[in-house]
Amino acid sequence: MENQQFLDSLISKLKSYKGKEKNYAWKFDTNIAYLTEDEKTIIENEQTEFAKVMQLRAIIAKKFSGCYDNFDLDFWIINKWGGIRAFKDNQKNENKILNFKSCLNNGSLTKDLFKTISSLSKISSFVEPTKYVIYDARVTYALNWLLLTTKNDLLKTGNDLSNIRFFQMPKGRNTKINAYDMNKIIHLNSHNCQFYTKEEAYLEFCKLICLLSKEVYGDDEYPCILEMLLFTISIEEIVNEIKDAHINLD
Secondary structure, X not given: OOOHHHHHHXXXXXXXXXXXXXXXXXXXXXXXXXXXXXXXXXXXXXXXXXXXXXXHHHHHHHHXXXXXXXXXXXXXXXXXXXXXXXXXXXXXXXXXXXXXXXXXXXXXXXXXXXXXXXXXXXXXXXXXXXXOOOOOHHHHHHHHHHHHHHHHHHHOOOOOOOOOEEOOOOOOOOHHHHOOOHHHHHHHHXXXXXXXXXXXXXXXXXXXXHHHHHHXXXXXXXXXXXXXXXXXXXXXXXXXXXXXXXXXXX
16 A cells, blocks of 8 residues: 555544544453463553553563464463454364464465454464554454545545555454445445455555554554554444445445
8 A cells, every 4th residue: 555645644534533442342351371460460450441451462462472372372362352252272273373373474364264364363463463463343344444435535636546455354243333334335435446365465454554553653552552443433433434424335
């Protein structure tokens, strides 16, 4: 994504939501073996769920930096913290986690890995938080909407935006966003719409989030803050914008 005017406009949109990441409300149980009593106290003393998750991420990143083969931790992140129980703790999925790490190193995923990217990306976002973020339905939903509206705004000025691509979205469970099919919205309301392939989508997504996060929050913050912002605004602000836009949904 090399169009600087497009990026500047997208960054401006994101800055208008800045601060709403503090409304992040994902709760979790700190009673896990990977935390000392002092670490649990540090997390539990935070006043918001956002601050608690940021402390948890920082602690795990420091203790397990780059480690993908601590499978007890991996499955806790996916099953307990992430609430995805369908990704079972078994040998097949252990191998999938190791293959995921190998593919990240090689710069391209397989289509099979992308099928469970909402699960696998939770691991990478915790153990390598400066490089990777979570790729799930709510985050990609919000980002795709912002990409679409930024693109359509700039098309009015005659910009060539043929290189702007969207991100394929995993299936989500949230009824609010499922009521407004983003794939359908994009295809009906975007000229020459293109999507990243399943093999490239996750790494391109992380690259873009890292770039945008530095512009919105600065160099010293983990890019997951922007991921958490997108997650938070997806079901209220973004859905309300879609409703108010009266765009083509048929």
